Amino acid sequence: MLEFLDYEILRLTWWALLGVLLIAFAVTDGFDLGVAMLLPFLGRSDNERRVLINSITPFWEGNQVWLILAAGAIFAAWPHIYAVSFSALYYIIMLMLISLILRPVAFEYRSKINHPAWRTIWDWLIFSYGFSATFLFGVAVGNIIQGLSFSFNEFMVISYNHDFFSMFNEFSLLCGSLSVMMFLTHGACYLTVKTNRKILIRARRVLAFSPFLLMSIFAIGALFVQFLPCYKVISSAGIYSDSNPLSKIVTVGIGCLEDNFEQYNWMWIAPAIVFILQIFIPLLTILFFFKTAFIFSTISIAGIITTVGFAMFPIILPSKLDPKSSLTVWDASSSELTLFIMLIAVAIFMPLIVVYTSFIHKVMRGKITENDIKKNSKSLY
């Protein structure tokens, strides 16, 4: 019955699912990280800030699970990728962890003491975790595109050539900024749906410029990759063989990251959609089409992440230290059985998750106002 699911199709499906999970994380957790970054600027009084905070508190926990799930799924489906990326990006991951650990406690602790100084400190801590998690997410992707410094020996033990500061080079900083603009825009769109009056107007003001910044950075990035090293698989053991990353030859060139797009023209849809949709976001929010603007932002985030995936295919994690150690769709996956079992589990539970997440959003629907905060001062954050 499921014979069409051979090893090749399973690997391709899991490559796509890797993208789906990262996109799901970015479009759900993206809006609450965006709101966190906007908190000190869009909320000017304690009550206004509480509106911002309570617009995301019922949801952020569920949103974050997409990241946890992505990490778990990479562990199960792409063990090499999980092992190499997390350890090669050690400090970046640790800093990201600290940002993410700060989040649950920030909401919990901020509300517990009603003192202006205490709350201001937490407001800026909330901003910091939002900004640093978002920025580091982009920096990590920027480094992955350029290749990480790792190699395998014959027993698959990984060695690294760590240099923390070179991880913050021009291109990865650019990717970090793109990530910030992406979530900032997304968070502001979310706020136009969830708030009204002053905060809504301020969110709209953010949206008057942030989509344009996003598009400019994305375009500069596209020019930048012309000068970046890129990796091409010349020969490999084949798409059905056991995952052994050491059985292939990889060459390094310059500016070939756009080759896939030239070979498969339809791939241009992914980057194109980002420009097509972002440009309408300011207009849509002026015309009160808030939900449409949010959906446009969602799709363009998917467009950005898909663009990266398309450009690198079939490589997922290039190695600049030892190009043949690079990890690809065909040699970094789990065994066929593991991919199959995990796919069945995803096919059953992912739709369920979508259903109950939408149900929760439906229960908690509607705008949150300063009046709500005053009325439920005790029970809300």
Next chain:
Amino acid sequence: MELGLVELSRLQFAITAIYHFLFVPLTLGLAMLLAIMESVYVMTDEEIWRDMTKFWGKLFAINFAMGVATGITMEFQFGTNWAYYSHFVGDIFGVPLALEGLMAFFLESSFVGLFLFGWDRMSKTGHLCATWLMAIGTNLSALWILIANGWMQNPVGAYFNAETMRMELRSFQEIFFNDVAQSKFVHTISAGYVTGAVFMLSISSYYLLKNTNLQIARRSIIIASSFGLLATLSVAVLGDESGYTAAHNQKMKLAAIEGMWETKPAPAALTLFAIPNEEKQINEYEVEVPYVLGLIATRSINKEVLGIKELVKISQSRIINGLKQYKILKRLRSNKSPNKQQDKNYLSANYQDIGYALLLKKYRSDIENATMQEIAKAAQDTAPKVVPLFFSFRIMLACGFALIAIFALAFYHMNIKHNFSKTWLLKLCLFALPLPWIAAELGWFIAEYGRQPWIIEGILPTFLGVSSISKTHVLSSLIGFIIFYTILLIFDIYFMARYIKIGPEKLLRHHY
């Protein structure tokens, strides 16, 4: 002892896991208790039960936030600090972790939002469903994590693939129905229920001693002591089950816990107390109970239980056998094999002792040239240190039996006799608060330290599992975690204490 990369990585994992497990058992226990209390509210329609749910729910929320915060670290740490481990067993170990996210963590994290903020937006039954789904989520979460951990203790359903140089999945059913995982799961969630029950019992006793919040405190105690009594008994029974499974799969762990240097003739006696002497490999001041260990470990009176010295000898022969298998693996991996397919086939059937050969990597990198002396040392390494395990186990047991006694007393006096004014009993309940945490953390210590030197029992030595990053990396993150976690823990305890002091009646502005 100088701390190398391996020691630092282990220390970091241990410390972050210990912190994480300060919050997890309370989440497990309170989630169930909240669901029970809210069910009573929906069935009886008495507002006091709703307020109880809300009050304990507030304390639950503070604890839950810390559990989530420290949990993210666990999920990421396998990759950051145990990269070789992740590569070597990700094909199997990753599966329960991913399923935990898909089936469990999503459920609890999504519905905790509705539990906390959905009171006025849903029908009574609707909200009750949300609470139950959250509680079920936390339990499922424990199930998958313990299946993952159970596999580390007893790696069933897997085989070694020489081409990919890792363990791969052979049978998902075997991993799911791994008897170690199943008994660990029930043992652990019961321990969580005990923690939740002690927490409620202890704080309610505090109110009764202070003569405040009496209505809520009495009801909470009734729920806590009946739930707690059942849970402590279940922990004990399932702990016994864990001992029985360990006797099959982790003989060395059992021998170390029991301080059994020599093989005891059947039926083995249980060592109640002793002072083990690691150097001389004997126990001093031993107090024994005849027959009992044999009964627990083998459920028979005619099977013997192997001692450490004999198990070390078995390890030694496995190392020697493992070296033969390792030599084949090495020539295959370095492309020097005369017949690749033949070597691969050989290894897929004969890999069970490679892990034992790898123990020699501690002493030299070209292990195929190891001397008999090094082999003997590596064999000796398969025995974990006895003293810490021997005493941890006995302290854990003492905590457990003390809790059974406390719950039995509380149940008798308060649930049956309805006497809530026995000051000595209330004080006893109040000061019992740390016991479940001590027992739970020691339980994990025994499970994990008792498995040493293995990260995967018999398959991969712990020291090979680490990421080969620099010591500076691990040292800096370790210091970072300790400082950061300690600050958060101080706030956590402070806020808990503050809310407990304010009490439910003032907090919810309702007097009964």
